[in-house]
Amino acid sequence: MDDTKVTQSGFLGLEFIEPGDCCFYTNPHGFIALRLNGKDYPRVKLTRAYPYTEPFAYIGIEETDDKEIGMLKNAEELPAEQFSLVRKELESRYFCPVITEVLSFKEKMGHFYFEVKIGEHKTNFAVRDISRNVRTLPDGTTLIFDMDGNRYSIPDLEKIDSKNRRKIEPFLY
Template structure:
């Protein structure tokens, strides 16, 4: 019987050292191998963002999968969290002032991270996802992602504007 860890390419955290290279990019020393620049990709960015992180070189070749950030020393966890936050930046919507439809696009006027912002959504049924009772994700036409972390906690007027689009 084969080892399941090898089948999916899990990395052994005890032989990994992530660092920032002289050019400011994330790099990895894995045992004797030194990868001068690596890219991180979350397998489950919405439901389990700290688990199953794919590590690839810049040509896209997968080096392996880190089962959990918690398996690394605290300093390494912080380094990877910082790098992942750059890739998976998702500003928080705290208020929805209006949603207008025009020519198949929905235009949002919202308060995002305490800043007034407007953005457009094309296919509203695919672009707004309610993940659970409290979390709502919205993707705009430019590929930006927004989150409402606690739908019940936002102002009732904002909830009323969004509720018709939640499925």
């Protein structure tokens, strides 16, 4: 980043990429690419530093071999078209489907089996060590991590039917 213009932040001098210097585009093969100060990165990887609390700020931009190119302080400062590109990429890279309905919730041998609806799609998964793998975020969203390494979110627990909600609630504190 020798010739890259950067913004500095705070006394530690954290450096960010200027939104005006970079240009995100889709390469001919459908991957997100970046032109930064005249240099082309034909495919880049976007990573959230604060995936739950700041989904579109502090976005790390890396080359495909994980070398960091730089960091965007706030993706929303990008031109609308580019922001929507970045947003689409982030949302596809971070897969955390929203549970719309809990159909059943059962315990077997310390593992908790959920049967849920995600939109119109029915699926089931199991959670091990539930007190560790169900978390409530400061904004009230409930996050569930299943055994395979998938994440699910329930933005508003009040909307889950009361019978199953009562079964889940004891694990949420």
